[in-house]
Amino acid sequence: MISQSTPQAASTPLTGGQALVRLLAHYGVDTVFGIPGVHTLELYRGLPGSGIRHVLTRHEQGAGFMADGYARVSGKPGVCFIISGPGVTNAATAIGQAYADSIPLLVISSVNHTASLGKGWGCLHETQDQRAITAPITAFSAVALSTDDLPELIARAFAVFDSERPRPVHISVPLDVLAGSISRDWSHEVVRRPGRGLPSAQALEEAARRLQQARRPMIIAGGGALAAGAQLQALSERLAAPLFTSVAGKGLLAPDAPLNAGSSLCVEPGWELIAQADVVLAVGTEMADTDYWRERLPLSGEVIRVDIDPRKFNDFYPCAVALHGDAQQTLADLLTRLPLQPRDAREAVTAVATLRAAVRAGHAPLQSIHQHILDRIAAAMPANTVISSDMTQLAYTGNYAFASRAPRSWLHPTGYGTLGYGLPAGIGAKFGAPQRPALVLVGDGGFLYTVQELATAVEELDSPLVVLLWNNDALGQIRDDMLNLDIEPVGVLPRNPDFALLARAFGCTVCEPLSLDELERDLRAGFAHAGVTLIELKHACAR
Template sequence: MTTCAQRLIELLEAQGIDTVFGIPGVHTVELYRGLEHSGLRHVTPRHEQGAGFMADGYARASGRPAACFIITGPGMTNIATAMGQALADSVPMLVISSVNTVSTLGRGQGRLHEMPHQGQTLAGVARFSHTLLDPEALPEVLARAFAVFQGARPGPVHIEIPIDLFAAPVKAPMPAAMRVFPPAPAPQAVAAASRLLGEAQRPLVLVGGGACAAATSVTALVEHLDAPTLTTINARGLLGADHPLDLGATASLPATRRLARQADVILALGTELGETDYDLVFDDGFKLEGSLIRVDLDAEQLARSHIADLALVADIGLTAEALLVALERGEDEGRPQREVGRERCERVRHELALADDPELARYRPLFTTLDEVLPEAIIVGDSTGPVYAGNVVARRPAPRRWFNAATGFGTLGYGLPAALGAGLARPDLPVVALVGDGGLQFVLGELATARDIALEADRARAEQGSIDRDSSDLACADTALARPLAILIWNNDGYDEIRRYMSADGVAHVGVDLAPPDFAALAQAFDCRYRQAASADDLASALSSLNDAGSPLIVEIDALAWCRQLEH
């Protein structure tokens, strides 16, 4: 007999899920019965919010969803914040939860973990939430989830299973995994868009996180158009580290806004045109006056924020390829004289004068050091000063190497657990968590998860020592190891960004001047290495030792000492 819980494990494996984040509870014990002998890796965070952030970081770094196993009631309210962040940034995440027995649902009897309308509550932070009442329907519900992940605008999906159904028998045979292909652009829409772009005198391209899987085709299109391009925070690195047409996430700055207003045709690819990417000064000052072409997998999104003149519900990569072919074909009819895109970008960079910005100056040595010591790293940020600055100045060689919680939902406590998820997804790359002392205190318990992951990697390395170096098994085993994690703590004694807002608005500093913990003692308690850094040289020395041991490396940067050193 195959139970519902066992079939769930089989279906997850068939759909390509390889990692599950969860904290076992009395309502989910049955889910764990078959987990030991499956191919799924289970990671235990110290809080369900951490589980969600880890799944978020895993998906952003790899482009593949992970699963979370979460208990009824408090487990679901704990993970809701992480689901909200993933929903805001269109990050796939599969949340499997328990719920009370079928016969008690909605009756308010005071059962353990009972939560009125759990599915309805979670529906607000999910693409959809489904209560499974028939075990035989499980393959259909999971297929719906992966249809969203693969063929529509992704985000969290919640499936709750009553605890009395986990052990229920499933009679239907194991179905094959469904493959979903995203929609291609309509030929007439491609023709219309290529005509607009081909006739443009001052084209502009806006690229969002929805284009991360299409870096090659989008780059080719941008270069063919010779168009200045704004890559959002979640699209950082899509055009590479130093592309002459990439103006990055500078849409909130005056010079870039003038460029946007002057553009006669704008092509927006996989971006929701949201406030945290285009209006970080919160004045609704980002205006588009030219013809707007939008491409997105979500039809409704095409009419939000900025209504498109021409809207394509389609995959970004397929659309970029089709537009490139149409534009090349149309060049036989002649191309209008237009301003050189690189020259337009250079004028904007000159006006932006980011190198002379005193607010960014204190952070530049930090990012220069990261580029020099860990050029290939994935950098995962919390909401903190260096991350806000890095959203403008950080350079990454490829997409999925820079993401943080400053976009969308804007949660604190994201950086460390999301970095752990990213490291598990991409063990071939170093990972850096860039956090503030305030935000890190939301999730201090996840230092224990970082330690556990490091210990597991050490055990795997020890086992590899007994493998024949000529064996092909070794290469396979290498990919399962998580590399040491670097945790950079920007310590400014509290919530400095909020202090600045209070000062600007004439509000007394209440609740923001917080004494940080002894991070050196915490590092020792959680078996982490610890270094202090008051200068770029200190930071470079610390990061150079990252791979000297398997344990996580905590580097505490005294923000005041760092800034004083720069002044001298």
């Protein structure tokens, strides 16, 4: 609902910027992330009275990552307002991360006056072709050359979010279009979206036949299946099929579900089990090497794929049956075509139990340390906690060794693999699900990429956000990679700041545990604190 606290005078038409903000509110946008600048003033004119909350970030990259975390937790598009030129290039890394992980982001930026575009006049924030900067990392990037272009482009963006593989959209709005009066009031015109639909009945029948005849069926589910948890559980039980997930699909089955094989397809025991499948049903997953830590899974059986992106059907894993449609609807239809009587699951349950034991027993020394930390986190955190993780060794272990309790509870920058994601994404998640406590897992290297967003967190949040800083005083993964390749380590042992002092300067509560028992105590205290807590855990204290 749009507030009427500052009504537009009847005699004064809305500007493009004002009407655009009102239109976003009618599409259900309740939060935008950004930093106001001289080129976005007309967007900010529209915010008061719109019902949309603005969150001031400290860098445009942080705005993009916060919008990403908001989207992953809420299931709604994350929105950010950024300035032309440097705002767009600063946000490009976050846009690329969202593109790689199929996250719906709506990035609205200004751009120079239409008369100057491509002219090279040397205008402030000028780029030769701003649209071209983001075109390779968005579903589409477009320039609104008139105010009447704006409702069409917003409708097209939401059609991508709701009907296609959800990926970022970037809309550039020239300064004169933002400030110009609209020719008619389109600020309330929400276009109905068509949805994703079902595959053909013939394809569904063929998939059901193959699954029914399979002797050792197994399932892999990804981020495209987050709304299909109930259907996946029923299908897994009906077929007696172990269910693996990608990192994006963590939590689709309860941790104690007997057929939950977890995100273990990146370690040897997972590879050994999936190799035994004669039919693999892959649902809403790209099946990328960034999830599996190897170039190709050892699949010897045939593959049935459920996906909204038809390009996935004949890429690295060509499929025997292609089911092009919505994951939840498709699996619900498949269930109606399979016998109601569940198969005998004893063999599959034993295989999954063996897998779980092998994963835990197979840790190298460093991963064993990580497992002890993750166990303390699991013991201390509330059941509905969101965990946002950065590119750090602790999170790499957590990707497969930490059991998520629900979907949309483990956020990780899998595909693009950018440093600096964890903290701002965790902050964004708090706006997407304010009632849920949040934990950020970050290493000392990645933390310094976006540490300034602690200012946003302290300013904006009045409920628990715990930042667990794993400080090994190194770029640990790169150091280890260099040593493994017999390369003399260079540039991997930085001089870190006093993180505790830095966090206190931002206004955080700070804990420095010296043991795992103290870590668990500090985690519990952090989750009980209505604000931001930084816990710095040094490598030596976790042994």
